Amino acid sequence: MGSPAHAIYSSTVNFSLQGHEFQTQYDVQLILNKTAQSLLLCSAACNQNPLCRTFDYDSSSRRCRLFEADLTNGAIIATASQTSIVGSVKLSASLYASMYNRSCSACQENRYQTCSSTTNTCQCPGNSYWNGSMCPLQLFANATCSQIDACRSDLNLSCIINSYGGFTQCLIKQALSTITETVYALWNTTAGSNSNLASNGSGIGKYSSAHGPDNVFDCNTNTKYVNFGGCNNTASGSPTCARNTGFYLTLQRGPSFLVAFRLATADSYPQRDPRIISIEGSNSNFTELTRGSSWILLYNGSCGISINQTRKTYGSIQWLPNNSAWYASYRFLVNLAMNNGVSIPFIQYSGVELLGY
Numbered sequence: 001m002g003s004p005a006h007a008i009y010s011s012t013v014n015f016s017l018q019g020h021e022f023q024t025q026y027d028v029q030l031i032l033n034k035t036a037q038s039l040l041l042c043s044a045a046c047n048q049n050p051l052c053r054t055f056d057y058d059s060s061s062r063r064c065r066l067f068e069a070d071l072t073n074g075a076i077i078a079t080a081s082q083t084s085i086v087g088s089v090k091l092s093a094s095l096y097a098s099m100y101n102r103s104c105s106a107c108q109e110n111r112y113q114t115c116s117s118t119t120n121t122c123q124c125p126g127n128s129y130w131n132g133s134m135c136p137l138q139l140f141a142n143a144t145c146s147q148i149d150a151c152r153s154d155l156n157l158s159c160i161i162n163s164y165g166g167f168t169q170c171l172i173k174q175a176l177s178t179i180t181e182t183v184y185a186l187w188n189t190t191a192g193s194n195s196n197l198a199s200n201g202s203g204i205g206k207y208s209s210a211h212g213p214d215n216v217f218d219c220n221t222n223t224k225y226v227n228f229g230g231c232n233n234t235a236s237g238s239p240t241c242a243r244n245t246g247f248y249l250t251l252q253r254g255p256s257f258l259v260a261f262r263l264a265t266a267d268s269y270p271q272r273d274p275r276i277i278s279i280e281g282s283n284s285n286f287t288e289l290t291r292g293s294s295w296i297l298l299y300n301g302s303c304g305i306s307i308n309q310t311r312k313t314y315g316s317i318q319w320l321p322n323n324s325a326w327y328a329s330y331r332f333l334v335n336l337a338m339n340n341g342v343s344i345p346f347i348q349y350s351g352v353e354l355l356g357y
Contacts (some may be wrong), residue, residue, distance in 0.1 A: 036064035202233035224266040237345030242337035264351035276336035281327030
């Protein structure tokens, strides 16, 4: 059944034989379980929901179920009820090619693509991705993947990259650090340069004895890391106190693949929050980690904290799209604070979360 595939909100449906129902791999794939008076109305309900790719209907019980699934991640199985039938929305590249990445007017009221408020262009709907010709459903845990956006990001999945730079498998991002990591404070250090270790105390080249670098990984936003950088411990400070400060660590879990991170604000003074940061990775021996040549730049940009963000909360997750290797050690440096030229006595933040595999 169906109308021409190019018509607004139309779809073509393929039906199974009677006596079958649809079985998902995951509960999250069930969109809706409702009562419908007829197969036609159940089919229409699926057609009107852009997420629906499969439905089943039992004319005896009038059960109508809509699924965000297809035969790549579900199955049509026999059931005891001979009045149950499965409908699958028929998809083809021709439904997508004429609209994808074009102005939103091309996909207005169309079930196959949606208008992105970010780019104002037609894009794949939620939980699907563009593979070059159409919008297949994103993949679940452990599935083989071939591009970075092929996995269900809403389930914290990413398509990992192997040591050869090729995409391989959908896996769940996890925190790479533990609360017992050994963290080394830095000051007067820039990406690619030698590390200058900061010491415990107050003033130039120091970090606060009460707020040391280990606090960034203690999973407690009530604590914080305070680094004076190139400034004395005075209330006046300088516009540049925060710059070129940070830390490095060798992860206890061993070499890990960093895909994202986020920072948490401290308890006071938003102008002392980090703004621009860099992250580097290294597989050098511990004794070589003070050498700038040991580090590879992985990220340089926003730390994800917004202006005047609520105190003691995490900013948005920032991704490392260009990282393609596993590293045992990571170096984190603050290049710019939120102070916008205003003098501050030090930089402070309550947590750093490194996410990956």
